[in-house]
Amino acid sequence: MIPTVAPAPADADQAGSTTAAGAPVPRPGRAALTRLSRHRLLGSPGAVAGLVWLAALVIASLTAPLWLPFKTEDQDFTAVLSGPTAAHWLGTDELGRDILSRIFAAAAGTLGTSMITVIVGVGLGTILAMLAAGAGERTETAISRVTEVMMSLPGTVIILAVIGAVGTNIPLVMAILGILMSAGIYRVILGQAKSLQSQLYVDAAKVDGLGPLGISVRHVLPGLANTVVVQAALIFAVGMLIQAGLAFIGFGPPIPQPSWGGMIQGASQHVYDAPWMMVPTGAVLALTVLSANAIGNALGKAPNAAAPHLPSAADRRQRAKAVAAIAAAARDAEETGDAGTDAGAKGTLSVRNLSVGVDNAGTGTGVQLVTGVSFDVEPGTVLGLVGESGCGKTMTALSLLGLLPSGVSATGGQILWNGRNLAATPDKDMQSVRGREIALISQEPMRALDPMFTVGYQLTATIRRLRGMGRSEARAEAHSLLEKVGIVDAGRILKTYPHQISGGMAQRVAVALALSGRPKLLVADEPTTALDVTVQAEILSLLRALVKDTGMSVVMVTHDLGVVADICDQVAVMYAGHVVENGRTAAILDNPRHPYTLALLAADPHANHADSMPERLATISGQVPQPKDWPAGCRFAARCQFAGSACLEPVPLLPSSAGDGLVRCVKADQLAIEGMDWLATDVPAGRLLPVSPVSSATPEPAPEQDSIVEKDLA
């Protein structure tokens, strides 16, 4: 299954929630704030400068009475309209008042009242949007009509009318400005709030009994964080400018209280005889507005909490670094003649020694999730990657497309495809591979389909993009693709939206979408897991037919040996991040050599014949170890009924005596000779019997006394 990090479900907000890898999962709101503050704000020099400027302005303004040399109303008639001097650093105005003192004295008021506009405008707009999105169509219609009326009102006239009625009460004027602006903010936020309300995790939260308020606060608001802060920064800047404009035309704070707009107005009277007077206040106002905009810009680039699976720019940079490192290693290997393999035959996928790891904050020293995986997929064949959950199948599959999740990247090895090493291919070059050469279908068909557009639009747009066809030609191709994937009434389905079709139909459409670019390789990540058994069989037979008809090859990720038996020519059994056995499907299913394969088969009801079905199916005690807990020796040893002390040493992948496959077990041959079965009995985890180590180059059967645990267990 492709990992996604959705906002925490209703019951998962406890502090201790972790990823499968054991890493703590931040709550969406906190995650958003972390990203906003750490990666974006501090990563943008403009935003950092803006923050420093605003912070300095606020501190200087609040502490002004303590350090300013002059009071705002002090007049120095010996220095009227002067430029900067030792006594008056920024000069004086027409009454000899110190401009520096007046700028800082006015700053707190200007910033504070602009914040009133932000709080009222953004707060009201956000609350209305969340209410409209969550409370149903009638409420949304009512709120939308009211905001439309608000937007049609002449704001300037209303503000002037308020000033006429109540005088220059700046906080009140700015609050009313906020109310007027909230209508626009409502419109900006509503669409996003509605989309968040329609997420599957919101449905899950509703099922869990979370009320509308809880859903809005816990699931919707965190997803709106980006938009809200960007709007806040913009409104802050606009509020400051409007306030300065009002003061300029005489509706500022009462005289002699200074205001930036009032000071600019005063300076405009002396623009010819004392032009300097305009500079300090104008520059401070401009710098403050620029600072707010720079901060808004930086925050606007932050990834949304609702889509944390999308790689941020930092993730992309990190990936680019990882790709460059692999490319450099490959070049070194070529120079020293250690490259190992050529680029493989055309249409053959050759994965060599692939490792995938967590980036660990860009240091490249994080835990490894997949190590030393190698396999080949010939044209027109299907390779199954099989294993329990957490064995690294998805990480391996996604690395073929360069689509590893944020914070994870390929750390070594080669993915050889049509003459290039995809592991060392930059993301922008991978774009021409994805869809056109290698396509993906995932477990959840709805992931591939956008609920906002009809099936026809999505298919046509994809075909046009990937194959450069005209509209009507693409439409005809979409129709034929739907027929190809077994949809009888293709014309009708083209007109439907994804939510109007069943899961099986959606998976067929997803397959058609994947075929749009006529890929040579299809990566299918558990494509039938979410479907019921009959539909599963249909999709498998569709894939089989496509492989036969088009000569396309498939990498099929599955935990179902039935699927492997049904469709795969080759199989690679993965356990704890590496391949423990691979080879031809028939050879492996008939003659498994690795105890893990043996155990998977023993635990699979379909692999046991009805007449010889045991009373109790076999189990594999324990769990797949977390990547950070992988032992140096055999990673399966702690759960293995046949483990011995030789299994404490690292085990290489060696040719299996059965067929042309490879197996990673020091006792593989001994098990084959003795014909051991995996028992239904649970084995205490970590039990190891003494077994003499065998040479890794030529595995020999273990001595008699090192026998199999089974004997003890019986």
Ligand SMILES: Nc1ncnc2c1ncn2[C@@H]1O[C@H](COP(=O)(O)OP(=O)(O)OP(=O)(O)O)[C@@H](O)[C@H]1O
């Ligand atoms: N984004 C991630 N960051 C860190 N570790 C991850 C991430 N995604 C997966 N892992 C870890 O990588 C390992 C391999 O995961 P992977 O999803 O490839 O397993 P899988 O065999 O495909 O399992 P499943 O069938 O459940 O998808 C697991 O230990 C998993 O916890």
